[in-house]
Amino acid sequence: MKERKIEFTYRNIVFYLGGFFFIGLGVNLLLRAELGAGAWDTVTYNLQAVFPSLTLGMCSLLISVTIWIIVMAYRRKAKFLLMIIPLILVSLSIDLWDLVLLSDLMPKNLIEQFIWAILGALFIPFSLSLVIASNFPAFVFDELMLMLKEIFKAKDIIGIRIGIEVFAVVLAIIFWFIADVTMDPSEVSGADIGLGAVSYGTFILAFTIGPLIQFFLSKIKGITNDDTKEHTIYLIVYILGMLAIAFGVVMMIKSNIGLSSWDTLHWSLHKLTGITVGKAVIFVALFFTTFITIVNRRKKYVFMVIPIIVVGILIDILNLDLLVDFNPSTLLIQSAIYFLGLLLLPLGGSLLIISTYPAGVFDEFMITVMRLVKTTKLMRVRVIIEISIVIIALIISLIVADPLEPFGMFKIGTIIFTVSIGFMLKNYLKFFEKIGLYKIKQI
Structure with a gap:
């Protein structure tokens, strides 16, 4: 031998x-x-x-x-x-x-x-x-x-x-x-x-x-020696991105000031069915991943579910175990952790993008919709999707009829997030390009 x-x-x-x-x-x-x-x-x-x-x-x-x-x-x-x-x-x-x-x-x-x-x-x-x-x-x-x-x-x-x-x-x-x-x-x-x-x-x-x-x-x-060095860096970046997203979501939940449009849907499903927020994240992601894979007829889209599953698990670990007793009671602390979450979510998203590994299901869904309706107006499609998701979340919240949360987690924080996410994501990517971690593709 x-x-x-x-x-x-x-x-x-x-x-x-x-x-x-x-x-x-x-x-x-x-x-x-x-x-x-x-x-x-x-x-x-x-x-x-x-x-x-x-x-x-x-x-x-x-x-x-x-x-x-x-x-x-x-x-x-x-x-x-x-x-x-x-x-x-x-x-x-x-x-x-x-x-x-x-x-x-x-x-x-x-x-x-x-x-x-x-x-x-x-x-x-x-x-x-x-x-x-x-x-x-x-x-x-x-x-x-x-x-x-x-x-x-x-x-x-x-x-x-x-x-x-x-x-x-x-x-x-x-x-x-x-x-x-x-x-x-x-x-x-x-x-x-x-x-x-x-x-x-x-x-x-x-x-x-x-x-x-x-x-x-x-x-x-x-996989070669050089490949390993490169992928080690990207894997660390990828993991940090998922951690940043999960921590950002939990901070915004704890702030009680409002969630992102997609997270308002996750929260409403959590209130309606009793499943955890993390499981709601995974369920929604699996649904849209299946839709994207069937429409585009390409198996590679299945891998997009990986970061969402990990993020969903991390959200539950942070929200239900590690930070279960963390409940800010003053408006000052609530505002502080909301803005921390507001900074972390796009940071995590940008880290996933620069890692070159499977990124967001929801961004790919937006591109798929653009392809289906044969339009190049990205911002218009994005706004329509975001509004549609919020409307669905609001309908579910009305069905739940919680007197303490009549509109679920659709609050002022949701509006702030919606108008600022694009700007912050763009600037994070520019920063990573400046320090040599990312090259922005000009379309």
């Missing part, structure tokens, strides 16, 4: 560290979704149930080191000592997400569980493909698979892989039964009934993770 050549390039280092960073996220999303985790992650979770004083990362390290010792005893080669590096990085990443970044965040209903599970099921193969593409030391489980193939002289490695996955699930179930016997009955909750992290999602993931890794590898294998 040809050994992989290790090259310490910017690309490989970013892929390697980024892969481990997102592996921890994927593992935690799946475990928190409670719909089934990866085979070895079920072992980690159920082992922690046996030893609750250990963290998830510690349990992951304990399992991986045990397998690593077995591989080392069989191979007896010094190069396999390097495999301890990814084991430590994975355990640190799992605990970073579990104890710090996600902390007390949990999906609150079945829909959120499915969303978390799908995201986790995508993050894990994506992360693994980054680690594999880096050509740095990979995972001990792959070496275990090759070792068993040699021992049993198997021609088909797929059978060995399935056998390892089944063994992991059986081991996880054994750990759960041990934990169930030793657990204090008074501490058992509804979530503890079953097989721990083992569920139907475990078996779905077992059959989908391989093809997904191959898919992601095919997409990233052509």
